[in-house]
Amino acid sequence: MKLIHVAVGVIKQGNRILLAKRPLELHQGGKWEFPGGKVEQDETTSEALIRELKEEVNLDVMNTSPMMEIHHDYGDKKVFLDIHWVENFTGTAQGMEGQQVCWVEKEDLQQYDFPEANKAILEKILS
Numbered sequence: 338m339k340l341i342h343v344a345v346g347v348i349k350q351g352n353r354i355l356l357a358k359r360p361l362e363l364h365q366g367g368k369w370e371f372p373g374g375k376v377e378q379d380e381t382t383s384e385a386l387i388r389e390l391k392e393e394v395n396l397d398v399m400n401t402s403p404m405m406e407i408h409h410d411y412g413d414k415k416v417f418l419d420i421h422w423v424e425n426f427t428g429t430a431q432g433m434e435g436q437q438v439c440w441v442e443k444e445d446l447q448q449y450d451f452p453e454a455n456k457a458i459l460e461k462i463l464s
């Protein structure tokens with residue numbers, strides 16, 4: 338099975354984190370996620386994330402910093418999530434692909450339904 342390298346951004350503004358809802362037709366559709374997407378050839382994780390965050394939520398990101406890496410096997414798909422903190426950006430978040438986005442207080446994150454692989458990310462954010 339192919340391994341998918343994904344750049345994932347935990348976008349932070351004060352005590353709030355940006356979440357986006359995955360479109361129903363996609364893998365893990367209907368769940369909330371941290372915005373991001375596949376890393377393409379010849380791109381660093383940070384470059385991929387900066388590109389994806391512009392495309393998906395219209396934010397202009399200056400830089401990102403590594404937070405953690407997660408390998409997860411969904412059975413139908415294997416993912417390598419390369420997660421970065423994103424704290425330096427400008428613009429107003431909006432779902433450019435019609436997806437819902439929202440800023441959520443850290444303490445309220447556990448009320449949202451995330452893909453299985455995201456458990457460890459939540460623990461890290463709350464630690």
Ligand SMILES: Nc1nc2c([nH]c(=O)n2[C@@H]2O[C@H](COP(=O)(O)OP(=O)(O)OP(=O)(O)O)[C@@H](O)[C@H]2O)c(=O)[nH]1
Pocket residue numbers: 341343344345363364365369370371372373374375414416418452453454455
């Ligand atoms: N962006 C993002 N992807 C996540 C998270 N957690 C998680 O398991 N994933 C998985 O990472 C994979 C890559 O997501 P993606 O947005 O780049 O790709 P996609 O499903 O849109 O596929 P496509 O671009 O081929 O249509 C998906 O299988 C998704 O389920 C997360 O928090 N954020």
Ligand SMILES: [Mg+2]
Pocket residue numbers: 372373374375393
């Ligand atoms: Mg994506």
